[in-house]
Amino acid sequence: MTSQFSSEFLPSEAAIANIPEATRTQVSTEEMERAVRTLLVGLGEDPDREGLRDTPKRVVKALKFLTQGYNQSLDELLNGAVFHEDTDEMVLVRDIDIFSSCEHHILPIIGRVHVAYIPNGRVIGLSKIARICEMYARRLQVQERLTHRIAEAIESILKPQGVAVVVEATHMCMVMRGVQKPGSWTVSSAMRGVFAEDVRTRQEFMSLIRHTPAFH
Structure with a gap:
């Protein structure tokens, strides 16, 4: 299953982060x-x-522990690891393992994230990309929102020429209960800037991440 969606239907970052924190x-x-x-x-x-x-x-x-992402912020996570660099070639970090929790049943979501961006004079420490993915995954989530938040974060930090995020995950709420379909997995994507506008750039990204998911 592949999912693309409009961000206008997503709750704001403040709404996602602050309500659980206030409750706690x-x-x-x-x-x-x-x-x-x-x-x-x-x-x-x-x-x-x-x-x-x-x-x-x-x-x-x-x-x-599994929801500690509510207590983290991008500023604290980045810790200044944004650097000026004169390059416009694609930067890709693929196969970032994530472990999240479905907000509907509080059951595990297990998968991988692939993140790419094309710099516009600024780059980010590579480990920070993985940490951004982990921060948003360590919240009660739906996969579509997780995908959007990661792309939104990279875009807000770097103002790059484009950002691409693909999340591939299996949902235990589909495997252990409900339709009970082991082996099912979901792919969601968020394409911004040149990745949305330029077919060749998008195809290059997709070819670089093409593989059989590890949880098959």
């Missing part, structure tokens, strides 16, 4: 652990048995 300031870790305990009881389990006694604590700790 009002809910204690102990309250979150009690909520997990309630879920265990509702599932028919005994949260006091040995194997589950510390599960609420572990679940809350895991969820905080």
Whole structure:
């Protein structure tokens, strides 16, 4: 499945980042652990048995780790790693592993991201591209939004001639429940600037990332 979409339907970055953060300031870790305990009881389990006694604590700790992107910002992440460089050749970082969580079921999204841009006098440290992908992945997500946010971030930081982002992922909400289709995967893309306007540039990018997804 391939997805392209209009960004006008996406919630703003502030809305995505700030609402969960505000909620966290009002809910204690102990309250979150009690909520997990309630879920265990509702599932028919005994949260006091040995194997589950510390599960609420572990679940809350895991969820905080998996959503730590809410507490990160682009400025802190970049830490000045943007440099002036006189080049206009494509820069591509491919096969960036991501682990995210579906906001509809809080089940894993596992996949890869490919990011390319054509500089316009500025370049970014290569490791920062992977960190940007990770920051947005470590939030409750839908794949389309994740794809858009990564492209938006690169575009806002560098003002390049163009940005291209492709995300390939498998969604556990489709594999473990619902339609139960192991091996299914989704491809979403965001093309900006010359990648959207120039067919040859877009084709070059797509040929460079062409492969069979690792999770097949």
